[in-house]
Amino acid sequence: MTSDYREPAAEASGDSAHAHALELLAEHRAAGRVEGAVHLDLSCGRGQVADLLGDRFDVTYVGVDTDAASVAAVRGRGHEAHQLDLDDPAELERIDQILDGRSVASVTLVHGLEQRTDVPHTLAYLGRLLARERGVAVIVVPNVTHVDVAAKAIFGRWDDPDAGPSDRRRSSFHSAASLERALRRCALAKIAERNVVRAHSDQHFPSGHVALSDRSTVGTWLRGVRDQAEPHATTTEFVWAVTAAGPGVSDEPRADVDDQDDVFLSIIMRTQGRRIQELREAMLSLASQTVTDFEVLVVAHRTTAAEQGAVEEVIDDQPAFLRDRIRLLPLGRGERSAPLNLGLEHARGRYVSVFDDDDLVFADWVARFAEAEREHAGRILRVWTVLQDVTVTEVNGLAGVTATGPAKSCYSPHFSLFEHVTANQSPPIGFVFPRSLHTDLGLSFDESMTTMEDYDFLLRAAQLAGVTTIEQTLAVYHWWSDRPSSRTVHPASEWDANLQALFGRIDARPMLMPAGETWMMRDARVRLTEAEELSQRQQARIHHLEEMLANAEAEAAHLRLQLRPEQQRDAGPDDDSPRDEQSDPGADGAPRDGTLRRVARRVSRWRP
Amino acid sequence: MQEPFPSTSRSVAVQSVVGGASSSRLERMLGALDNSARVGKVELACHRLVVLLGDAAPAPVLAEDHLQGLRDRFTHIDEIRHVMLDEPLGMARGHNALAAMGDTDFIVTSDAGTVPDARALWRLLGTFDEPTTGMAEAKQLPHEQSKAYDAGTGHTSWASSAFAMTPRSLFEKVGGFDEHTFVEHCADVDYSWMVREAGCTVVFQPAAIVFNDKALIERAGSERMSAEQVSAALAGLLLAHKWSREDVLDQLLAEYDTSPESAHHEAAGAFRERRDQGLLVPQRDSGHEIGYFRDGVYAEHRYE
Numbered sequence: 037m038t039s040d041y042r043e044p045a046a047e048a049s050g051d052s053a054h055a056h057a058l059e060l061l062a063e064h065r066a067a068g069r070v071e072g073a074v075h076l077d078l079s080c081g082r083g084q085v086a087d088l089l090g091d092r093f094d095v096t097y098v099g100v101d102t103d104a105a106s107v108a109a110v111r112g113r114g115h116e117a118h119q120l121d122l123d124d125p126a127e128l129e130r131i132d133q134i135l136d137g138r139s140v141a142s143v144t145l146v147h148g149l150e151q152r153t154d155v156p157h158t159l160a161y162l163g164r165l166l167a168r169e170r171g172v173a174v175i176v177v178p179n180v181t182h183v184d185v186a187a188k189a190i191f192g193r194w195d196d197p198d199a200g201p202s203d204r205r206r207s208s209f210h211s212a213a214s215l216e217r218a219l220r221r222c223a224l225a226k227i228a229e230r231n232v233v234r235a236h237s238d239q240h241f242p243s244g245h246v247a248l249s250d251r252s253t254v255g256t257w258l259r260g261v262r263d264q265a266e267p268h269a270t271t272t273e274f275v276w277a278v279t280a281a282g283p284g285v286s287d288e289p290r291a292d293v294d295d296q297d298d299v300f301l302s303i304i305m306r307t308q309g310r311r312i313q314e315l316r317e318a319m320l321s322l323a324s325q326t327v328t329d330f331e332v333l334v335v336a337h338r339t340t341a342a343e344q345g346a347v348e349e350v351i352d353d354q355p356a357f358l359r360d361r362i363r364l365l366p367l368g369r370g371e372r373s374a375p376l377n378l379g380l381e382h383a384r385g386r387y388v389s390v391f392d393d394d395d396l397v398f399a400d401w402v403a404r405f406a407e408a409e410r411e412h413a414g415r416i417l418r419v420w421t422v423l424q425d426v427t428v429t430e431v432n433g434l435a436g437v438t439a440t441g442p443a444k445s446c447y448s449p450h451f452s453l454f455e456h457v458t459a460n461q462s463p464p465i466g467f468v469f470p471r472s473l474h475t476d477l478g479l480s481f482d483e484s485m486t487t488m489e490d491y492d493f494l495l496r497a498a499q500l501a502g503v504t505t506i507e508q509t510l511a512v513y514h515w516w517s518d519r520p521s522s523r524t525v526h527p528a529s530e531w532d533a534n535l536q537a538l539f540g541r542i543d544a545r546p547m548l549m550p551a552g553e554t555w556m557m558r559d560a561r562v563r564l565t566e567a568e569e570l571s572q573r574q575q576a577r578i579h580h581l582e583e584m585l586a587n588a589e590a591e592a593a594h595l596r597l598q599l600r601p602e603q604q605r606d607a608g609p610d611d612d613s614p615r616d617e618q619s620d621p622g623a624d625g626a627p628r629d630g631t632l633r634r635v636a637r638r639v640s641r642w643r644p
Numbered sequence: 645m646q647e648p649f650p651s652t653s654r655s656v657a658v659q660s661v662v663g664g665a666s667s668s669r670l671e672r673m674l675g676a677l678d679n680s681a682r683v684g685k686v687e688l689a690c691h692r693l694v695v696l697l698g699d700a701a702p703a704p705v706l707a708e709d710h711l712q713g714l715r716d717r718f719t720h721i722d723e724i725r726h727v728m729l730d731e732p733l734g735m736a737r738g739h740n741a742l743a744a745m746g747d748t749d750f751i752v753t754s755d756a757g758t759v760p761d762a763r764a765l766w767r768l769l770g771t772f773d774e775p776t777t778g779m780a781e782a783k784q785l786p787h788e789q790s791k792a793y794d795a796g797t798g799h800t801s802w803a804s805s806a807f808a809m810t811p812r813s814l815f816e817k818v819g820g821f822d823e824h825t826f827v828e829h830c831a832d833v834d835y836s837w838m839v840r841e842a843g844c845t846v847v848f849q850p851a852a853i854v855f856n857d858k859a860l861i862e863r864a865g866s867e868r869m870s871a872e873q874v875s876a877a878l879a880g881l882l883l884a885h886k887w888s889r890e891d892v893l894d895q896l897l898a899e900y901d902t903s904p905e906s907a908h909h910e911a912a913g914a915f916r917e918r919r920d921q922g923l924l925v926p927q928r929d930s931g932h933e934i935g936y937f938r939d940g941v942y943a944e945h946r947y948e
Contacts, residue, residue, distance in 0.1 A: 316761055317785060317853055323676060324759040324855035326668070353762040355679040396786050399857035429850060431798035432771050436850025439788045441947050512786055 056230040056275040057144055057174040058088050064172045064228060064277045065093065065142045073141035074098045076131070078162070079122060079148020083110035095141050100131060123153045128161045140165060143173035150177055150206040159222035167223070167280035176275050179231075180209040183262045183269040184239040187247040187255065195239060212268045215276075225281035232273040257546040261500070265478035300386055300406050301330040301468060304379030306372075307393035309336055309343025313428070313435050314394035314514070315350050321396050323358045327403040332362045332391075333382055335375035339366065373481035373489040380474045380481075387417070388471050390464035390490055394426075394437075396512040397465065404506050405468050412504040414470055416497060418451055419510040421466035426514045443512060451503040453549060454556045456495060457542065463513040464490040473497050485534050487526045492538045499548040650769040655692035655748040656809070658765070660756040661729075661738035662699045667706055669757030670697065671714060676759040678718035680766075685720065689766035694723045696742045697756075700733060734827035735805065740820040743812070751812050753805040753832075758784075759855040760807065767852035768809040771798065778814050778844025779836055782807040782852040792944040793848040800848040801936045801943030802836035807854040810839065818842055825886060825925050828872070829879035833942045837887060837934045870907060877911030880940070885915075887935030888927045 073095050077085045080099030083106075089097055099110045099117035110117035118134050121127040143162065152158045166173055188195065210218075216226060240248055249255040262269040303322070307315055322332060334351065336344045344366060351362050367378050376390055387405065391397075401419070408417045422443035429438045448461040455461060473479045479497055481489045516524070549557075658677055662670065677695055684690035699705055706714070706726055715724050727745065729738060739753050750772070752765065764782050771780040781803030783789075793800035818838040821831045836846045877900065884893040897915070900908035918924055929935050936942050 313851060316763075320759065320761045320853055320855050321785060323761075324672065324857065353679075353683055355675050355762075357675065398786050399855070429795040431793070431796065431847070431849050431851065432767075432774075434767060434770075434849070434851035436783060436853075438783075438850050439790065439946070442790070443787075 053176045053232050053273045060174045060277040073139045076140050076143045078145045082106050085144050086115045125157045140169040140171050146176040150208050153207045155208050163222040163224045173278050177210050178273050179271045181211040182237045184237045187258050223281045224278045226276045228277040230275045231271045233270050234272045235270050237272045253546050260545045299331050299384050302383035302385030303332045303389045303391045305391045306335045306375040309339040309347045311393050312346045324399050325402045326399050327406050333379040334364050336366045337375040371486045373483040376481040387468040389468045394514045395465040398510040401510045416469045416501045416503040418467040418503050418505045421463050421511040421513050423513050427518050451505050453498050454553045460491040465511045469497050487531050488534045502550045650689050651773050653688050653691045656750045657694040657746040657748040658752040658754050659696040659742040660754045662697050662705050662756045665756035673757050674718050678720045679762050681720035683762040684766045692722045697726045698729050698738045698742045700729045736821035736823040736826050736831035752809045755806045761853045764852040771847045776845050777847050778839035779803045779810045780847045782854045783850045784856045790945045790947050792946050798847040799845050802833045803846045805832035825882050829876040830883045840934050873907035874910045878914050881915040888930045889937050892937045
């Protein structure tokens, strides 16, 4: 089987995998190699590397491949090449005989790895070789997770072209993560990468496929979600420079082990070490949990030495079972999102909670979430949260937290994404989310946001995971009326700017609405229509009344004009000046004359 | 800030009347007290911590081998005593009985299953550096009581026995809880007022925190709930009588007589029966300087 990967169009261009590989070699190969050193081209195919290499690095090219015809072709162009079965571990050891004492300056493995039936052994050999020779290798491996492949596979389409990421000749398939893991297990480490990136890969067909379209809703949504999950959505080939990571290369690499998730809940507690009594209360509520299947990641964010010392004292004060579950992570940079992202990186739980140092939870908080996970794994789990105003008072020289008002149920009992798009109804202490949203779908807290980072995260997370509400009050969100909090530290203009940025982001991409939300949208739309119709009817009524009023005023004015001669006549011949009947009433307050009284009654009875 | 711990190391007994609390809740409570003892002894606030569990359940909540396992685990507690009470004595008699078994400088009454912060006991103890302090109460989480207290001294009308500390000498001087009058309800209010009548203060220390999630207390049957309603209503009448508030007593009796609740009728009947039989305790605080009665509560409140 040859490895003559036929790269379309760009093979010899500066943007081809081979060209990238040569650039990496130039940057990372050690200078001052001994004379006669070798560049070893494992799985050399028909010698493309040999042609590109030329005499650039003053090394002797040695190609190796399984396919005899390819080896003959390389030899035919004047290069050294050898045929051996690269899938046979014993055959791999023959390379040392081929080298015959010559040192190896560099190695390439271009589109060879994915064709090996025993990738671990190939990499293990490479690891030993690089460790011994202190050399560098460049590997080129197709990315099976290019969005074009995935978008078609989701809808049941799998194309087997002769070339490209889904090359049917491959024996193994790699993502960036799986490749990195395979390297790590063979004591190899990536030191640089120059991947080939194509928005449209050679799998971008048929051209009319809606999921492949950059303009269709589903295509845009898929690409948005995929881009968020991992940075290689449009990488067609990984081009990586690797070296030996250290001793311990094994011929029997360990079996794949996924990330540890044997803990139910990772609680990320961010603190600045300035609310120590509040932190003590928060810890006490965790020490009192009826289910202890959790860990606590206390992120001491931008604390001074004294503040961190105070945090450490609170941790030291905890019962042994809780102390054993706490990890303290100091962090000296970033805004409110940074400690959450640090916590996410260190979390091991299947679910994650954001727990501020002034939050409180009830004793069954973990227990109810853990119960709900059994039926609703993969969904965000939410409980009812109450809001309570608090302040700090000192008694006997010690600061204590004191409620200044009753606990209030002011958040919507049931979660609606539609409602949340307008206003947040879920304080972070009231929900936990699957860690998979971070590890598998790439969600993290937006570090450009100085406030509302939890709201922004929830909106993105809820549409992917959905939300299950547990109908029980299990958390207390404290509201500080007279001391600094995020609400007071950040000015209103900053909150508004963050909110507008958040809305801008969610408005810019398709949103996946959970089942049941369309009913709410329809209901809201119906009610809005009814309100608009009512408003229109009221407007028409107002308009009608205004017209009647204008008519009445015109009629009144007309009547006043008509009355003026009579008024003058009624005033008698001795009275020269015209009278105003309104300013010259009789004893009973009414105009004196009978005619005037009649007219006045007519005007006063008039109702529009 | 330097922790204002008590100036002198003392011995403390934490006592609980175990009703329906599960063994897991008691275990969590003991673990927290063990941790308290660890911190208190390191910081020289305390040299001896004893836990007394008065078990009023039909069968022991903690079996002997389980208890021994807990003693082996919680080694910072000097003594864990589990005492079977002959009958459900109620909070007042139960605590009096447990107090009689101890010899420590201070007594702490605690609801079964309450989880204290490591420093709660020692912060309460610190309030007794002020010689006039007679009783100190911790703040309960997650449901904080809304009783008003003086920001600075912490002085308040009364302290809940859910987690409160008092000197043994004072407890004995005032005769402990008035078990002849009160079974459960109002016994702590009454004790607080007797402490104040003796010239001492009752202090609420919000920095001393305990977790007492009452939602977790196992729900009693409807029959017991009804009995508790009668007991609570009767306690209100007895408290008003004892603390010389005839006006409150008359008002309550009138309300109970016309109430649709049968528990209220029963309570009014029981009170009159006691009164007719001459079983009411002598009245005190005739000048109304100690007792506080308004709208069914016994202290000013910070909010409704």
